[in-house]
Amino acid sequence: MSIKSYVQSHRDRFIGELFELLRIPSVSADPKFSKDVFAAADFVKKSLEKAGADSVELCLTDGYPIVYGEKTIDPALPTVLVYGHYDVQPADPYELWDSPPFEPVVKTTARHPEGAIFARGSADDKGQFYMHVKAFEAMMAEGSLPCNVKFMIEGEEEVGSSNLDGFVKANKEKLKADVVLVSDTHMISLEHPSVTVGLRGLAYMQVEVTGPNRDLHSGTYGGAVANPVNILCKMIASLHDENNHITIPGFYDKVEEYSQAYRKALNDAPFDLDAYKKELDIADVHGEKGYTTVERIGIRPTLDVNGIWGGYTGEGAKTVLPSKAFAKISMRLVPNQDYQEIATLFENHFKAIAPASVKVKVIPHHGGAPAVVSTDTPGYRAADLAIQEAFGKKAIPTREGGSIPICALFQNELGLDSILLGFGLDTDALHSPNEHYGIKNYLMGIETIALFFKHFKEQVK
């Protein structure tokens, strides 16, 4: 029987297995979930073995293990290297979840009339990398696996993949392949299937501003001693000018400027600004002057505060002049911006703008390079053909705002293109409360991935 009917007949088991994986709170950012992250790695290992992969192993690192497995049917055939991650973002703020983040449930939404799985990691990335495990199982069961396959599923993507780099460099022979296939992005919609051909890079910093050496009474000292929160606000505010351009000297020096033709094509992709605003319940969008929303996300760098804290944040009123204030600040980068260079520019500038009345510490968290994928490769063509066969229409190439730093790593170390074949939607609440992933997206994804293998074999020939 066909892959399609295999998926249909194992539908409930495929969903049930994903539920099991989603119940493991594998939050890599928070040490208190460490046991669970290892448990998730183990789950992935067993799934690959059950699906029929050979030499499956937990490759230990200084952080969380990388799960590796492979199936070589014929060394002469092309090899697809599947990348994914089993770790997830922290789930807080928990109180904003309508159901517990690690107890998956199915609910319908406007964009998922056939139901979506609500759980942290459902779309990013457990639900998406697990499609590859199931597609592999289906092809094995049907005896129709067209190419060799290698799996590399890591557990530190949400904290910067800090150990993947070393692993890839140390295992170039083992990871030898013809293309990397990744499902960790989204498509415009099931009606407008798209393939991501551009991703932004990331530089993530933490800053600490210290005023007096202890919390002070805001009455006794207020007005005479620098308040680190007020100062931090001034410093952060000054990082954007009145046109929302970033003011860090040198920040834009290497930013790629695109032709009017390229920008027109980008803006021609289906995008409904009113629906976008309505869905987010905002009266207006907000961004860099001179660019559309699609451009602001696709081809322009940004600077966002991801978290800020200082002083008294409890119940009621405390009249304190705090000693310290903190912020987590990240910048999304576009082609040609180097994240280490940007991190340095940020650090130097942030220290330079601090008044003498405070001390400033800047700690770089993690970063990653931007990536752009050519549409004129066997991999992209295979993705396009797989989508045409599954969805009945051509894939739309899009630029996404998120970051998958490892694409640059695979390009530089393994010489491989990464095909970003994602099936989530931008409204699936990734990194947010009530993250979800459409069941139809999950099942069509499995089918499309199997078709990718078929077409990739053809394209490489």
Place this chain on the structure above:
Amino acid sequence: MSIKSYVQSHRDRFIGELFELLRIPSVSADPKFSKDVFAAADFVKKSLEKAGADSVELCLTDGYPIVYGEKTIDPALPTVLVYGHYDVQPADPYELWDSPPFEPVVKTTARHPEGAIFARGSADDKGQFYMHVKAFEAMMAEGSLPCNVKFMIEGEEEVGSSNLDGFVKANKEKLKADVVLVSDTHMISLEHPSVTVGLRGLAYMQVEVTGPNRDLHSGTYGGAVANPVNILCKMIASLHDENNHITIPGFYDKVEEYSQAYRKALNDAPFDLDAYKKELDIADVHGEKGYTTVERIGIRPTLDVNGIWGGYTGEGAKTVLPSKAFAKISMRLVPNQDYQEIATLFENHFKAIAPASVKVKVIPHHGGAPAVVSTDTPGYRAADLAIQEAFGKKAIPTREGGSIPICALFQNELGLDSILLGFGLDTDALHSPNEHYGIKNYLMGIETIALFFKHFKEQVK
């Protein structure tokens, strides 16, 4: 025997009793300490009874009770109304305390070579109002109480004394007196004893800025959707101009400007800027251009962020574009500024400067009016004479930055001056970790308070 020797011979018991009171975590701002706040009220009631007060009662309010007690020795004699508060500020951040905040210990410091009591509330205000209970006990024991006395010790000072207003208005007859005596301020030093003749008012606000209706992935949306933390920082930063003047329209309209002579006198009081900076470990002070540190604290209004929070504040890195950001912002006010009017000016301005891409909520917490005390009153003269007798030098009149809103209440409702006879030091870490109160200050305070009663009787004659 004299008051002095009575205090000496009961020294250890006086300290021990204060320890008992300090062990009760009567944090009025945090509902989870509610039981303890009531326990503290009960402790005060029993202490007044033991000291010899009549008709002691817990006057219940919608919040925490006001402890009342009195001793009328002769209706023809003047009456002193003692005010204080048994509630304390929250103790967090707990991790910055060298010893647990509610387990008092005695340690010596540079400014307290004879030892200080470290505990939340030791100086503000348990240690200070309890001096009055002990001075009263001493005068009763010695049969030397020169005036009638009334005690009014409340439990909501740290949260705006919201029920005191109604109590005072409803009990004008019961509270009839000739002066209000308060020890809830500090003096320059034991070598430079001072009496506070000016206090700032307070307007305390909480603001909430909402961008998108949920936390978003900072990659997928960053740069296109308003980040409420960045916006809040911009809004807060804009509240001060480059000279650190507050930019809220109308904010300074009613601010009293002082003569050069007055400002000179203010600046003539002993103040060592280098020692001040060294003690706070700051390279420079920071405040309104055109004013000295003493003036910035004494006669100028301020705007400080007391707390800020939004987005991810946990371990590691989370690439979230938060839905909401919050801040607690308070303004210290000077004579003629009306705190309700200022709260309204703030609210209107803060909403006016919000961009269309966010929603803003402003919640006024609590406030209080500024107060200035004339030095040409029987009360002030009595305080000055008591200090001369106890310390051997004249009292220096000072302006303090903190707020005791109830002074205005007593003036308006009871027609009484408040004498602010405080014995703490500005370095006692009020509202901070490691709050402490000098043992010598405590004992000399008891003695000086008894002397106040003696001199007040003379002055009123």
